[in-house]
Amino acid sequence: xxxxxxxxxxxxxxxxxxxxxxxxxxxxxxxxxxxxxxxxxxxxxxxxxxxxxxxxxxxxxxxxxxxxxxxxxxxxxxxxxxxxxxxxxxxxxxxxxxxxxxxxxxxxxxxxxxxxxxxxxxxxxxxxxxxxxxxxxxxxxxxxxxxxxxxxxxxxxxxxxxxxxxxxxxxxxxxxxxxxxxxxxxxxxxxxxxxxxxxxxxxxxxxxxxxxxxxxxxxxxxxxxxxxxxxxxxxxxxxxxxxxxxxxxxxxxxxxxxxxxxxxxxxxxxxxxxxxxxxxxxxxxxxxxxxxxxxxxxxxxxxxxxxxxxxxxxxxxxxxxxxxxxxxxxxxxxxxxxxxxxxxxxxxxx
Numbered sequence: 001x002x003x004x005x006x007x008x009x010x011x012x013x014x015x016x017x018x019x020x021x022x023x024x025x026x027x028x029x030x031x032x033x034x035x036x037x038x039x040x041x042x043x044x045x046x047x048x049x050x051x052x053x054x055x056x057x058x059x060x061x062x063x064x065x066x067x068x069x070x071x072x073x074x075x076x077x078x079x080x081x082x083x084x085x086x087x088x089x090x091x092x093x094x095x096x097x098x099x100x101x102x103x104x105x106x107x108x109x110x111x112x113x114x115x116x117x118x119x120x121x122x123x124x125x126x127x128x129x130x131x132x133x134x135x136x137x138x139x140x141x142x143x144x145x146x147x148x149x150x151x152x153x154x155x156x157x158x159x160x161x162x163x164x165x166x167x168x169x170x171x172x173x174x175x176x177x178x179x180x181x182x183x184x185x186x187x188x189x190x191x192x193x194x195x196x197x198x199x200x201x202x203x204x205x206x207x208x209x210x211x212x213x214x215x216x217x218x219x220x221x222x223x224x225x226x227x228x229x230x231x232x233x234x235x236x237x238x239x240x241x242x243x244x245x246x247x248x249x250x251x252x253x254x255x256x257x258x259x260x261x262x263x264x265x266x267x268x269x270x271x272x273x274x275x276x277x278x279x280x281x282x283x284x285x286x287x288x289x290x291x292x293x294x295x296x297x298x299x300x301x302x303x304x305x306x307x308x309x310x311x312x313x314x315x316x317x318x319x320x321x322x323x324x325x326x327x328x329x330x331x332x333x334x335x336x337x338x339x340x341x342x343x344x345x346x347x348x349x350x
Contacts, residue, residue, distance in 0.1 A: 021304055024321065025075050026334035027067060030055040031324040032309045033249075033271060037092040037099045038316035041124045045071045045316040047336075048122070049323045050082055050101055051090050055332040057272040059107040062086035068124070069336070071316070080127050082120055088271055089140035089189075090118075091311055093152045095172045098123055100132065100152060102170075105140040107271070115140050115160045119170070133175045137166055143202045144312075145195030145254070147226055153180065153195060155202055155224075156187050162208055163187030167224075169232060181224075181234040188218045190268060192252040194259045194312075199292045200224035200234065201259040204246040206268045213276040215268050219246035223292075243288045243299045250284070251322050253313030255341050257293045260300075260320060262286070263307040273309070273330025280330055283308035305335065 027049065034052030038045065047069045054061040064086040069076045082101065090104030099122040105115045117134035135154065142157030154168045165187040167180040186207040193202025200223065207218040221239040242261070250264025269281040285306035289298045307325040314321040320339045327333045 021337045021339045024336040024338045025069060025073065026336055027324055028076055028078060030332040030334045032326050032332045033088045033311060034324050035090040035092040035101055035311045036314040036323045037094050038314035038321060039094040039097065039099065039124065040316065043070050046124065047071065047314045047316065047321045047323065048099060050092060051087055051104060052324065053088060053271060053332065057332065059109060062088055062107060080129060083129050084118060087116060089311065091142055091144040093144050093146050095146055095149065095152060100172065102144060102154060103135055103139045103142065115158060133177060136168060136177050137164055139164065139168065141189035143191050143193040145200060147195050147231060151231055153200065155193065155200060156183050156191065158189035163189055167234060178232050180232040181236065183222065184236045185220050185222055186218045190248045192247065192250040192261055192264065194252050194254040196254040196257060196259055196292055198226045198228060200226065201290050201292065203242055203261065204248065206248055215276045217246040217248065217266065217268060242297050244286045247284060249309050251310035251313045253315040253320055255315055255318050255320065258289045258291055260289045260313060262303055262313065262322060263310060263325065265308040273326055281308065283327060
């Protein structure tokens with residue numbers, strides 16, 4: 001049975017965290033729908049981009065290429081490609097100095113899509129990939145996050161023919177999976193969120209329905225409290241709506257007690273940027289955050305360039321990095337934007 005609590009919260013319309021976006025060295029090639037991650041390496045903090053779609057926006061343009069940017073360097077470098085086929089809608093997280101790349105889907109020449117169970121593990125010190133235990137239910141377009149620097153959570157997402165309400169939990173040391181309390185809201189894909197402390201925050205995404213268009217926005221925001229004594233138990237509660245309209249494939253990442261959201265679109269679309277309603281989708285410049293300690297939404301200054309089609313924000317040393325995506329006109333971009341934030345003391349983990 002789902003555990004649901006009712007929460008009240010304040011909506012704050014003035015910034016409460018220092019955030020200012022800056023241009024960073026662009027990717028070597030335009031790429032969108034790419035998984036991103038960041039971590040400290042022997043060469044300093046670095047940001048990574050994996051997989052995605054090139055500027056053709058065709059199924060033949062789905063890549064398995066990977067790139068690395070050491071913060072402070074003047075350019076990105078290409079690293080060993082991800083094993084297997086190119087894919088979309090994967091998600092990446094970092095634990096113990098390695099990057100774990102989960103799921104995603106392939107698109108055949110006839111348009112058929114397939115969710116993959118792949119868990120690929122990247123070692124930035126050796127530039128080498130290995131394979132870990134498959135996701136029990138192959139999933140793409142899920143929200144992911146790390147709890148207590150140990151467990152990685154995959155929240156909802158798409159599996160082959162429909163969304164799933166599952167929360168699948170991966171334990172890197174034991175290379176094993178478990179199932180946590182499912183989400184109580186509608187199963188979704190293309191939602192955005194992260195984990196800070198014991199708290200999961202995610203917003204929106206797309207739900208299915210029997211009539212056409214089959215896919216429609218699910219305008220809802222959710223908070224999940226992980227039980228430190230049993231991390232498979234999550235107490236879910238509905239939050240008040242975030243600032244602005246519901247969003248699809250916004251970028252999200254956590255710093256300290258804050259979960260940040262940027263970009264996305266209010267018109268859900270297929271991977272080429274054309275909305276399921278037949279209208280081209282256009283990106284948002286919105287930036288906002290949820291403060292888990294004060295239990296409130298915070299509106300922040302907008303992006304300099306509106307952007308959409310993201311799989312996360314790479315976070316290192318309190319720096320947010322948005323890598324690639326689509327800008328106006330469904331144009332796949334090389335752009336990279338960074339923002340240093342100060343969000344107060346970190347929420348407790350235990």
